[in-house]
Amino acid sequence: MQTPVLTAEQLDAVLARAEPLHDASAIEHALERMAAAIEERLAGSNPVVLGVMTGAIVPLGRLLPQLGFALEVDYIHATRYHGSTVGRDLVWLARPQTPLRGRTVLVVDDILDEGHTLAGIVQECRDEGAEAVFTAVLVDKPNVRRVPGLAADFSGLEVPDRYVFGAGMDYRGYLRNVDGIYAAHRDDEG
Numbered sequence: 001m002q003t004p005v006l007t008a009e010q011l012d013a014v015l016a017r018a019e020p021l022h023d024a025s026a027i028e029h030a031l032e033r034m035a036a037a038i039e040e041r042l043a044g045s046n047p048v049v050l051g052v053m054t055g056a057i058v059p060l061g062r063l064l065p066q067l068g069f070a071l072e073v074d075y076i077h078a079t080r081y082h083g084s085t086v087g088r089d090l091v092w093l094a095r096p097q098t099p100l101r102g103r104t105v106l107v108v109d110d111i112l113d114e115g116h117t118l119a120g121i122v123q124e125c126r127d128e129g130a131e132a133v134f135t136a137v138l139v140d141k142p143n144v145r146r147v148p149g150l151a152a153d154f155s156g157l158e159v160p161d162r163y164v165f166g167a168g169m170d171y172r173g174y175l176r177n178v179d180g181i182y183a184a185h186r187d188d189e190g
């Protein structure tokens with residue numbers, strides 16, 4: 001049997017010493033505000049909504065039932081953290097199967113950090129002929145390493161420049177299922 005990278009006991013310890021940033025109700029309200037803003041802007045455009053795997057699972061799954069207009073759902077998988085807390089080169093694991101030519105696209109992700117992932121995906125959508133590309137992230141982490149000029153069209157909550165997890169965001173592949181957003185203790189980063 002393959003040994004898990006982290007044990008349940010280790011994860012309990014990471015969670016216990018992490019700093020709570022946003023609770024479940026703050027996340028719920030942020031997603032409601034985002035859904036209203038997205039609906040106001042994109043209703044009638046029949047968009048392709050692209051979830052960025054894997055972190056988008058939670059925000060996308062919670063946003064979709066709140067979007068009351070015609071849309072298609074697909075996913076794209078590009079990663080640069082590979083279960084680590086340090087970003088590297090963007091690696092493409094899956095491109096969307098839905099033709100994007102002439103379409104309005106809404107890219108949904110859990111977090112905008114340095115921005116290389118979102119910038120790469122937006123460029124990919126444009127290269128595939130998308131007519132307009134919008135971006136939505138549950139969490140915005142402003143920082144000096146951000147790709148210059150990059151901002152999400154729709155965002156929910158801000159976090160400080162710390163390694164965060166929960167609400168879809170992972171800590172070394174785990175803790176995406178935590179219903180709150182936490183900053184890892186400095187000793188647990190790196």
Ligand SMILES: O=P(O)(O)OC[C@H]1O[C@H](OP(=O)(O)OP(=O)(O)O)[C@H](O)[C@@H]1O
Nearest residue numbers: 053054055079080081113114115116117
């Ligand atoms: O703004 P950036 O610095 O580029 O980082 C943001 C990206 O990093 C995370 O993905 P990750 O590569 O960890 O894959 P995951 O979705 O499987 O967690 C997150 O889900 C974003 O897609």
